[in-house]
Amino acid sequence: MATWRGVSTPALSLILTLILVLGGCQLAGPSPDEDASGPAETTETSRPAAATEAPDPGTGPTDEESDASKNEDLWAAMRRGFALDHEPNHPRVRSEIAALCRYPNYLPSMSERLKLYMPHVFKAVSARGLPTEIALLPIVESAMNPDAEAVRGPTGMWQIIPATGDRLGLPRNAWFDGRRDPVMSTRAALDYLESGHARLKDWRLAIVAYNTGEGVVLRALSARGRDADFWSLSLPYHGRQFVPRLLALAALVAEPGRCGFKLPELGTREPFVTLNTGGVISIPDTARALNMSEEHLYALNPGLNRALTPPEGPHQLHLPGTLAAAARVWIAGLDTRPTTPSGEQRVTIRPGDSLSAIARRHGTDVSTLRALNGLRSDFLRAGASLLVPGNRSVSASARRTESRDARQQTSAARSAGRSESHVVRAGDTLWSLARAYRVSLQSLVVTNKLTPQTVLRIGQRLRIPSR
Structure with missing residues (x-):
């Protein structure tokens, strides 16, 4: 203490x-x-x-x-910085607008996260003189959720994969993950986008490269010719949908009230x-x-x-x-600095100990021990020390580890040809789940015998179609 x-x-x-x-x-x-x-x-x-x-x-x-000029309406300020043609009449953008219009409370459902993080993202984008549509990317990527983790490793509201995060200088260890930090991840994401735009000379291409990887875009350009535009490229499904979805969201922000789509109150x-x-x-x-x-x-x-x-x-x-x-x-006023988190203690590993045995002795589980100690395997060395939790709830990091374990099991089930399911949580929509699982909205709707207008219930179990 x-x-x-x-x-x-x-x-x-x-x-x-x-x-x-x-x-x-x-x-x-x-x-x-x-x-x-x-x-x-x-x-x-x-x-x-x-x-x-x-x-x-x-x-x-x-x-x-x-x-008002010092804390003005963020959406109005964002509109002034829009620089991309939203192409609302393009069939693929029009389809995404229609999908968003079915969920008029899509942005209000994440209003608390928007209030915490969007002002910084918007300010960082504006400070670099970038099109302010880019400030909407974390919404498309993760519903502005810094704890979001996708199936193949992207993490944070900008959905940065480990290798990219390492290359961009984001710290990642048992104590801290810069991909989830709102300031660090935003800086890294904007660096990546600016670098992509400098090479590709087109914001649509730079944005889709952010989602798919620049190599995918370069190969698609090579196949179609260097003068090809985004709309003509052969891209993976999630890449084809990514730019139209961003443009659709920007079009609805640009025209508030269209189709009843709501914008939560937000200051700069x-x-x-x-x-x-x-x-x-x-x-x-x-x-x-x-x-x-x-x-x-x-x-x-x-x-x-x-x-x-x-x-x-x-x-x-x-x-x-x-x-x-x-x-x-x-x-x-601090005389001393803590070395062990409050409520946790350090124990010595006995000969023959396993994580499951230590977990049983201390009333916890293996996932929590892995998270607290940053373990990548179950190998233990006798005589070494291990942190164990005290009498408190499972930490957020433990829940993330459990989530990773669940995703690995899901991946294994998919590889074995078994179907997977998802239990609906607060803020989930058919649209956001289709994106998270990299499946089409239509296939998700058909698999579960729903309609695109269906309002999901918390706790409802959905079957995820195979891709």
Whole structure:
């Protein structure tokens, strides 16, 4: 547990309370004019004072001082930056518009994620002078879900595969996955898109290359001739649908109210700032100190796999702007840095131990042990140590590991010719599931004896057709 330098607990509580109250008046988060599009620069030092080296979000305007131009309607701002021909009358775009129109609440169903992440994505796209249609790509890719993991390994709201993430410099280990971090993944995705556009000289080609891989597009161009356009290329199914789907979504954003398609209320001001932590800090302890829920803190920092920030970095945390000053006091007052997540303990592996035996002894499961320790196999060495969870719920990283295991079983079932199924969760639509499983909407509808207009029920089991 963290200790504080020369400050009693009651006094500390009073200080934090005053800062939180004052911070609510002074810190409204960054204005659209400020540059918060990248992760805070960190230093490899353990001194807590490093937390004060990050840009001060308190220099932004207060809520009372802000006007519409500083937190304007994001959709209106996005329309001004549209630069692509949406071609709403092209048969493939028209078909995607019709599919989206069957789900008028598609965007409202993900409104909480849009509020958390879209302002940063939009600002990052605009800062580079790119067509703002690109800000809609994470919606098409993952419904703006940083925890999304597709069948073949793409992860995060930008659906970046491991090899691409490694090439783009995104950290990925048992502690942290940069593909899920909203700032890091956005920077990497836009780097990839800009690089593709520089080579392919066409945004449609660059966008489909983002989805299929540049090699697929180059081979398709070679087969049709270098002067071929996107519409004439022979591409995999998901690639053929990707650009029309983006153009369809952009067309509906450009013409709000068309076919009853709804846009949730969304402002341009980013809901978080990035703070340099100067070293390892505990997420549960930080949430308690700032009087915010762990769930909210993890939602702002979806790249974290553990209850601690990574020992090797990045030493940063995304926080609501109104809590940044209080967070600096919390971090600067830390005498010691935690080494084991709160509620977890380290045990020594005995001769003959297996993960299943250790899991039984400590009332947990193998998936949780794999996630906590970043294990890629079940091999254990006697005398080595292993982290085991305390009396708390299964971590998000454990759920991700279980999800990976389930996907591997699904892949094996598909290879063996067996059908797979999906249990409907909140926010699922026939359209989003068809994309996630790389099948056509029509085949999904026919297989389950539904219509494209069917509203899914949470808990409903759907059969996924073979491809």
